[in-house]
Amino acid sequence: MQLKHNNVEDVLIVRPMEKRIDASTAGEFKQKMNEWIDSGNRRIVLNLSEVDFIDSSGLGAIISGFKKIGNNGNLVICVVKESVMSLFRLTRMNRVFDIYTSENEALEALSGKA
Numbered sequence: 001m002q003l004k005h006n007n008v009e010d011v012l013i014v015r016p017m018e019k020r021i022d023a024s025t026a027g028e029f030k031q032k033m034n035e036w037i038d039s040g041n042r043r044i045v046l047n048l049s050e051v052d053f054i055d056s057s058g059l060g061a062i063i064s065g066f067k068k069i070g071n072n073g074n075l076v077i078c079v080v081k082e083s084v085m086s087l088f089r090l091t092r093m094n095r096v097f098d099i100y101t102s103e104n105e106a107l108e109a110l111s112g113k114a
Contacts, residue, residue, distance in 0.1 A: 019050065021062075049079035052084070
């Protein structure tokens with residue numbers, strides 16, 4: 001799975017470059033997220049701008065990262081396409097995750113500016 005990532009101050013921005021996060025890519029996605037969290041990244045923005053589809057395996061991988069960070073940090077999501085947002089609404093994950101319309105909005109929220 002191709003993932004772009006960069007840091008803005010102490011916030012890690014992760015952007016999956018795949019159209020789908022599903023059973024075939026979720027394991028690798030989860031492993032990479034765990035590595036970043038284990039190496040000390042505690043504030044993460046997950047930019048889903050390229051993702052058209054997430055299945056239960058993909059959603060589980062995102063939730064796993066969220067749980068791993070726990071109260072020691074925050075994982076927020078931004079730039080979610082309507083097809084993916086429908087899944088978040090259906091599973092009520094839109095009530096669990098903070099979801100922002102832009103990467104800048106997500107960064108501001110994690111910086112305490114929003």
